[in-house]
Amino acid sequence: MAQEPTARTGRARRAQSLLGERSPILLTPLxxxxxxxxxxxxxxxxxxxxxxxxxxxxxxPESVSREQLEPAVEVAVAKDRIYVNGEVxxxxxxxxxxxxxxxxxxxxxxxxxxxxxxxEMEQKVxxxxxTGKITIQADRALPFHVLKKVLYTADRAxxxxxxxxxxxxx
Amino acid sequence: MRPDRNQRxxxxxxxxxxxxxxxPIMCLFIILVxxxxxxxVFERLAALQVHLPEASTIEETEKPADGPTGxxxxxxxxxxxxxxxxxxxxxxxxxxxxxxxxxIRYDFPLQGDRYDLEGLQKALRxxxxxxPKHKEIxxxxxxxxxxxxxxxxxxxxxxEFIVEDGEKRSRDLFPExxxxxxxxxxxxxxxxxxxxxxxxxxxxxx
Numbered sequence: 001m002a003q004e005p006t007a008r009t010g011r012a013r014r015a016q017s018l019l020g021e022r023s024p025i026l027l028t029p030l031x032x033x034x035x036x037x038x039x040x041x042x043x044x045x046x047x048x049x050x051x052x053x054x055x056x057x058x059x060x061p062e063s064v065s066r067e068q069l070e071p072a073v074e075v076a077v078a079k080d081r082i083y084v085n086g087e088v089x090x091x092x093x094x095x096x097x098x099x100x101x102x103x104x105x106x107x108x109x110x111x112x113x114x115x116x117x118x119x120e121m122e123q124k125v126x127x128x129x130x131t132g133k134i135t136i137q138a139d140r141a142l143p144f145h146v147l148k149k150v151l152y153t154a155d156r157a158x159x160x161x162x163x164x165x166x167x168x169x170x
Numbered sequence: 171m172r173p174d175r176n177q178r179x180x181x182x183x184x185x186x187x188x189x190x191x192x193x194p195i196m197c198l199f200i201i202l203v204x205x206x207x208x209x210x211v212f213e214r215l216a217a218l219q220v221h222l223p224e225a226s227t228i229e230e231t232e233k234p235a236d237g238p239t240g241x242x243x244x245x246x247x248x249x250x251x252x253x254x255x256x257x258x259x260x261x262x263x264x265x266x267x268x269x270x271x272x273x274i275r276y277d278f279p280l281q282g283d284r285y286d287l288e289g290l291q292k293a294l295r296x297x298x299x300x301x302p303k304h305k306e307i308x309x310x311x312x313x314x315x316x317x318x319x320x321x322x323x324x325x326x327x328x329x330e331f332i333v334e335d336g337e338k339r340s341r342d343l344f345p346e347x348x349x350x351x352x353x354x355x356x357x358x359x360x361x362x363x364x365x366x367x368x369x370x371x372x373x374x375x376x
Contacts, residue, residue, distance in 0.1 A: 031192060034199035034203060042206065045210070109373070145313035
């Protein structure tokens with residue numbers, strides 16, 4: 001066979017020595033791709049912004065608001081459960097869709113404990129101020145009467161400065 | 171000998187031109203690209219400040235007295251069958267005090283299954299142009315209205331977008347939005363106080 005490695009013609013051997021011992025992998029397209037990707041990612045990179053626990057199954061509404069989220073206690077209200085700072089506080093909301101009561105005891109207790117801890121810290125740490133800020137992420141399909149209960153409970157538990165987290169819309 | 175030397179010269183030049191060492195730049199890319207991919211934000215988050223009617227009483231003492239704005243109160247009712255804008259006016263647009271407070275009311279029935287936010291914005295824009303100092307609006311929301319509809323209505327109350335010289339700009343309408351319920355039930359409030367007392371006791375608060 002002509003293709004046998006031992007039976008190489010003189011021309012083939014010369015070409016081999018011109019290219020070097022091994023033919024290199026062409027890195028240029030890879031570098032091109034990386035450069036484009038890097039520029040795209042750098043452009044979409046945002047330095048500001050607040051990290052949030054994104055709870056599952058929550059589709060927040062969209063808004064034209066441009067206000068930045070501030071660090072705060074985070075309450076996430078999905079259709080069937082409520083999280084505080086990423087931890088499940090109430091895991092069956094079904095009853096609250098019909099209940100007339102405004103206070104959610106489990107949520108109130110959790111938030112009140114946090115408020116008490118913050119107030120205690122305020123006494124000890126000189127530059128720390130408890131502002132009563134709270135961020136609420138809620139699912140867009142949630143009816144107002146469930147949201148209302150969460151808002152009232154947060155307000156009662158010494159978190160009166162409420163912001164709603166939303167997705168930005170252009 | 172001559173042609174041979176020439177040949178060697180061109181050969182070295184070729185090798186020099188082709189030999190850019192891409193390894194460091196690849197190293198950089200390989201580190202930077204995953205880092206940026208991990209920290210990439212595809213959905214930007216924003217905040218919407220809301221005031222509760224109860225909580226707003228605390229802030230009222232801090233609020234500077236701007237004098238009467240001409241509007242005593244502006245309310246937007248969100249109901250299952252549409253929007254209604256209600257207001258109580260104390261002054262004429264010219265600044266003359268009214269002898270009797272005047273109530274205004276506009277209704278915006280549902281458009282298909284959506285709120286008529288365009289109509290609402292038109293009415294708000296007119297009010298704002300007559301009473302530019304007023305900033306507050308209270309949203310009175312019916313129980314079954316969805317959170318999404320509330321946020322869209324809040325957006326419509328806060329600001330409008332106008333195209334000026336081919337540029338999109340926002341203009342404030344009534345940016346201080348308070349959220350309240352349409353019909354408060356006394357029983358619910360009573361239950362609230364009872365509930366907190368019990369838990370407060372458990373947590374050791376007076």
